[in-house]
Structures are given as structure tokens and as C-alpha cells.
Amino acid sequence: MTTGSQTEFETVIGLEVHVQLSTQTKMFCGCRNVFGSAPNTNVCPVCMGLPGSLPVVNREALRYAVRIGLALNCEINRYIKFDRKNYYYPDCPKNYQISQFDMPICYGGHLHIPVGDGQLKKIGITRAHLEEDAGKLVHAEDASLVDFNRTGTPLLEIVSEPDLRDPQEAYDYLQNLKLAISYLDVSDCDMEKGSLRCDANVSIRPAGSTAFGTKTELKNMNSFKAVRAALEYEISRQHKVVLAGEEVIQETRLWDENKLRTASMRSKEEAHDYRYFPDPDxxxxxxxDSEIEAARTALPELPEAKFQRFLKDYALTEYDAGIIIQDRGMADFFESCAGIFDDYKKICNWLNGSVLQAINERKTTIAQLDISPEKLTDLIKKVDDGTISNLVAKDVFLKMLDSGKDASAIIEEEGLAQVSDEGELEGIVDALVTDNPQVVEQIQSGQEKAIGFLVGQAMKKTQGKANPKMIRELITRRLSNG
Amino acid sequence: MKLHERTAHDLLDLLKDGQTTPAEIHRSVLGQINEHDDKVHAYLRVNPAESADYSGTQPIPIAIKDNMCMEDLETTCASQILKGFRSPYDATVIRKLKESGAVLIGNTNMDEFAFGSSTENSSSGVTRNPWGLDRVPGGSSGGSAAAVAANEAIWAIGSDTGGSIRQPAAFCGVVGLKPTYGRVSRYGLIAFASSLDQIGPFTKDVTDSALLLNIIAGHDPLDSTSADVPVPDYTRALVNDVKGLKIGMPREYFVDGMDPEVKAAIEQVKTVLQDKGATFVDVSLPHTEYAVATYYIVGTAEASSNLARFDGVQYGQRRRPAETRKNPLVDMYEETRDAGFGPETKRRIILGTYSLSSGYYDAYYLRALKVRTLIKNDLEKAFEQVDAIITPTSPTTAFKIGERSADPLAMYLSDIFTIPANLSGMPAVSMPCGFSGEGLPIGLQIVTKAFDEEMLFRVAYTYEQNTDWHTKRVEL
Structure with missing residues (x-):
């Protein structure tokens, strides 16, 4: 065993991500697949595991799984087989879970993550298999209650290769995985609702070693940030264990969000023998093959490709493109705008600014906002042609969202058009010059920045309606004329 | 002949001619139950007469094995663990029966969870063979077989995993059919071994068997293992003619240990069918000796998982541990299952759990699946040469109550002739073909290839039309 403080360790991380598929019905029965219903209302003999009931595979769930598999560059198993994973727990009404053991529907894929300087790292995806979700236990004071609404929800468990080398890579993998899946209309990918869940396997080994160290499995992380934090904690814990000359024990550890530490849940000795066997039902x-090829053809452009194309076609910065593609709806909206108005940078600024802010504040999506590419580009043009200032435009935008009216109507009704009448503006400039002799002096002594103060004063006086560009020109002209 | 002694097709004719009424038939059957079921104990519970609906097209009183879910009565698989369980839904078979107008008389006794060949493993007492009250009725569907033989039902429904319809049919002198796997929906049948279980009819003759299969057969979208294969009208296959048919008698089946009276009866069957123009061909099923071992591995493995759901959480009997030993949840599981399951059920769960366990799976379960394929191949090869195979249903006639309960292995071995049809999924029927010197029925088994129940009915019907065993009625 290597000890000593100078020992360099390498971290090895693999992730298991469970994605709930947003099919109309559950995995093996006709119950509605929805979140948030009253307990035990979306249930039937099949998902409650009543005696005599039998499962029937939901073909839609298969199609969703194939879609995800193809998006993650996986091979698709044509032969669809399900197995039983046997274990006792009250949230699992049959006391076995229908899953896929030796023949997962997807295998051998990969996903890229950024590793700086525009470089990408390929993270292998070992497999993705379909299974049914368990129910939810609610612990009351003197009893535990089971809600079977979630039981039978289709789940795809996506298992990565142990290719991740630090918690940030794990975080980036999760971000990109979620992003890719969110493009496919197959899952909410909402960790808060539990439609996306992640367990992490982590071990350390002396740098240069190719053998794996003993791993621990981390559970109970409720956000990507929690995954990163749990991994950071666990890696440092394993370092301490090894440096103390002890051995890491193979076990499952639970992340405690309040105490910010992991604690042992069960060790390998207590691990289950799941007695997998093919489900005879x-x-x-x-x-x-035609089904799979049809799914491949129907795949949308994926975020990675879209990102590269936006850099190339619209000359966006990596930063701007990176934000725009975070949401497929937003990216589509951008492209619609770009077809109408060719200042892509300005469109991007609007989308990543006021629009994104409104979406976040109103907890909604671009599709649900009362704004169309036509309306938004119309508003941007109004700024561009000097009808309104950028400041007023932001206000007009919010009014557009609330009223559904277009920019022209709001500008007209509220008299928000910029004052661009030179005579009127000259009067304002004259007054400012007279009222602010010190500022004038500063400007004349070469402190050009002071012009901004006067422009600001002009905007204030006109409630933002003065054309700031003209004001600036008038001030400059006036002062240079002496 | 009294109404309750008649066949269903006979009663349907009487009803058509207005010579009787559904209520009269029902009363006649209930009268027989009242009079004799305390001796036979075929039923676990009987539906009250006033709940009956006689408006359907085939209002024939039928008995249901206690492992098919129905809204009307409890469904317990004759187990303490399911005591009080009332299904919120009807099994597909029950729904189809109701649609046909069937009058559901009640639930019949069985070996707990269908684990057994004698109905002695019921948690509610043994059922007695109407032909000899000191004898077992066979099992696991012993209650259904005894009910039909005792004229306590016109016909009945059972399930067959390794012979659980055919062997009790043979012991009780009635016709018991295990259809092709996938022919009848298993939805609502409380599973013993999902890849082997099949529901089928008990009847007094072959015609009734075809009639009842007509009612219950067909594809069911709720059962992925049910076959989407068209269902013919089986009564059209009731032809008294086997001219030109080739029939096989597997040489591996006629070995030592077979009751000479049984052997002689089957030889007689051969003569009857030969007289009607059938040719007998020697066939070999070389893997027969592995059938019982294969069956008890595959069947118990599936059962160990199927029965895991009986844990006291949602339904049935729950034990509340007085004190905490391991943890309250595990204690509840253990005490509930310990109290709720009988010894044979526990034995099979342990066997099945063992063969699926890590380190044993390949040697037992996986190997058994491979041998299962060999056994199926044997039969498929045989059916390239012959149209049907005939064998005894059981090596012996009904044995005495208690005689074999101490020796589970001897009990398992008595399923030797019936198991291959389950492992291969092929249809098979047992029908009466004689009586022993002690007056106990002897059963003839006929097997055909998958989804060829028509051939099965043709051979069976021809044999029946040229003998009179099916006309015998028991005196209780």
C-alpha cells in the first residue's frame, strides 16, 4: 500500500442516472403516468401487484428509451427481454421489480463534456435499461404509508463508464445528459419532482495505477450540486482513510444535505442477492430495424450539434450560444427571430437578458410566454431605428407580455416614442448646460465621460424618451462651438 | 337421470326445448352439494342461490378453483395467508364465463397455491374422492374434479401447472383438459409458475370440454403470454373418426412401476382406436427421465418470486410481531409468511429461492431451462411422425389419503406423465378409460401439438363414442 502525504491520487467516478419517462401511461399497465395526484388514485391491479394481475409492455416507453439511446450514441438491442429483480420492500408491491438484467435496451454509447479551451472529453455510457419505478413511502408517527401512484412509472437507468475523473466532470456530465434528454420530449428531467435521480460510484487509486480502488456508492443527492458536493466530501474522506493506512470499505453511503457529509447505509456483506431471472410473464x-431507423430519422438536432452550428452560422460567442441552446424552445425561438432580423447578437442579448429573466421570474417556458419571434424582433427594430430607447424597450417588453399587445400599440398608447425633434432636444440641452457649469467645465477640460452625466440628466427629465444618441451629439456640438 | 347428473350440452338441449329452467338446474346442483359435500368437501365456499343471474345464453352451474380472482367471493388459493382476500377485479376467464351466462356456484378446494397432487396441502382440509372416500381426488385441482365427479357441479374450471387438471380428472373419472399454453388467458389466475400455468375445463364428457373451451379460449391483451391465434369452434372437431391417424405410445412411459391395471387399460384404448382405423407408431421421448427434475426447478423458481407478494402489506392476513427481533418490517414479513404458508408452500419457496441464488443459478435454473428445450424438442420431433400421443395420465389410480404425504418425492414422481405437456406448452386431455378392481377410475392422456386442440378432441371424441366410461355416475 502506498502511503505518505505526497501520494497523488486519481479519482474514478461512474454515475447511474434514473430518468422517468413521460409516457401517457405507466410501464406495464394503463394507469395515467402523472405527478402530484392524490395518493393511490393512479393505480390498478397491475401496478399494485395484486394477485393474478399481469404486466403488458408499454410500447411508447420502448420508443422513448430508443430515442434516448440513439441520442446518447448507443447501440440498440433488437431483442427486448425483461427480468425480475427480487427484493422485499413495501414500496415494491410484487416484491420484485421488472427490469432488464443481461440485455439492456441500449448499450455502448457516449456523451461529451467540456474540459476547457473548447476541448471535449468522451464519457462512455455502458448501458441504459428499462424498468418500473417503485412507490413512495410516507412515514407517519406510528406507521408507514405507501403511495402506489409512482409504482410502475417507466424508468430508464443510464449507467456511465467509470470515465469521470473529478466531481466537476460528474456535474458537467449530468448537465449535458439532462440537456440531451430534454431535447427529446421524453422526460421532465426534474430532480425536484424525482423524474431524474442520480447515484454515484466513486473510488480513488494512486495516480498511474490502472486497477480500480474499492468503490463506495453514494445515494440521496437531490440536485446536481449535491452530487458534486457529495463526491467532493467522499473523495476527501477516502483520501483520509487511505492516508491513515486503512482500507476503504465497499458500501452504500447516504448523502446528508444538512450535515454535508456521507454516512454508511449498508455494506457489501449486507448486499442483496437479487436472484434475477427472465420474467415469464x-x-x-x-x-x-425499421422502427429503430424511423426513430433515428426522427431525432432532432442535438444540443452539441446545435451549439457548433450556432457558432458557425450566427457567429455567436460560445457564451451566448451556450445559454441559448440550454433550452430547445429558446434555440428554436432564436432561429425564428434570426430569420426575420439579422442582428443575431442583439437577438441573443434580448433572449439571454429580458426574455430569460421573465421566464425565470414567471417560472414558465418560452413557448408559454405571450411573445412571438415577430413581436420580439419588431420590438428590437424599434430600438434599432431610434423609436424607443433600450431602457424603454425593456419596459415595453414586459407590457407586451402582460397585455399580449405588440410593441407599436404600447408605444403609441403610452406615448413612449423617443423625442428626436432636434429643436425640442436643443432646448433641453441648453437648459442642462446652463444648470451644470461645473460639468461643462469638466467636459471642456477633456473629461469626456462627464458627457454621460448630462445624457443621463436629459433622460431623467424626459422620462427616458429623449433619444440619447442625439442628446450626446447635441451636447458635443454645443460645447465644441463654445 | 337427475338434472345435476347430466352434461352441460344435455342441459342446454333441455333448456332449448323448455323442459327445464336454469333455476331448476341450479337448485338441483345446490341440493346435491347440500346433501353430499360434507362427505366430499369439494367446495371452500358456495355462492348464495339468490345471487344467481339466469338471463345469459348458457346458464350452466360451474365450479371455480380457488385461485381465480373474482369480485363475488374471496379468492384464497386455499391458503391462510390470503384469508379474507376479495379481489377487486374478475379474472379474464371469470369475465368470459359471466358473459356466457354461467352460474358461478362457488370456489373449490385445492392444494395451497396449487402445490401438490392430492389436495391434501389445502389449509382448509382434504377433499375426498367421490369414487372412494378414503382416497385423494388428486391435485392440485382436486376440488373441481371431485365437484364434477360428485355431480356437485355440471362442469368446473381448474388450472394445470404440471398435471393439476389432468391427474385429478383421471383420479375422479372425469374429462380434464389442459389447453395449449397461451390458449386461455392467465389474467386473474393467481400464478404458481407463470410459464407453465394454464387454465382448463373439467367436464363429464368430451363434448362439454369443447363447449367450455369455446367459452374461455382466446387472445387477451391483458396477458402478454396469451397467443393471438384464431379460436376455432371446437365442437366442429367432435368427429367420430380416426381413420388414417397415426398415434404414438412413447416407449419411455411404459416402464416398471406402472400399475398393471393402468397398463392393461391403455392397451385396451389402443385396441379401440385401432379398430376405428388409427395406426400405432412407436415413438421415443428420450429426455423423459429429466422431466420431473426440470419441472420442479423451473416451477419452484417462478413460484418463489410469484409468491413474494404475499407479505401482509396490502391484503390478506398480517401478523403484528409482539416484540422486535430484527426490525419491525422484517419481523412482520417473517411472521406473516411463517404463519400464512403451509409446509409444502414453504418447501417450494425455499427450493425455488435456492435454485435462483447467486452461485446456483447456472447449475440449476439455467440448466433446467436447457433441458426444458430438449424435452420440448423430443415432443416436436415425435409430432413429425404422429398426430397424437397417448399415455396413462398417472402411473396409478387414486391413492389413499395420507399414504404419500410423508414422502414428497414419491408424490412429485407421480406427475411424470403429465409434466412434459406443461414444459412444452402442448395441449393434453385426460379422460376416463376404465376402472380398477377396486372401482377406481383410470385416466387416459392424449397429447397433440401446440394449438391443435381440434386433433385432441377428435381422438378423444372417437374413443368416447366407442366406449361408455363417460356415462358412469358415482353413487355417494
């Missing part, structure tokens, strides 16, 4: 069947 579900006869294996074969997916047609």
Missing part, C-alpha cells in the same frame, strides 16, 4: 420480442 413477458415473452421476449424483437424490435424491427
Amino acid at each position: 413477458l415473452v421476449p420480442f424483437t424490435l424491427a
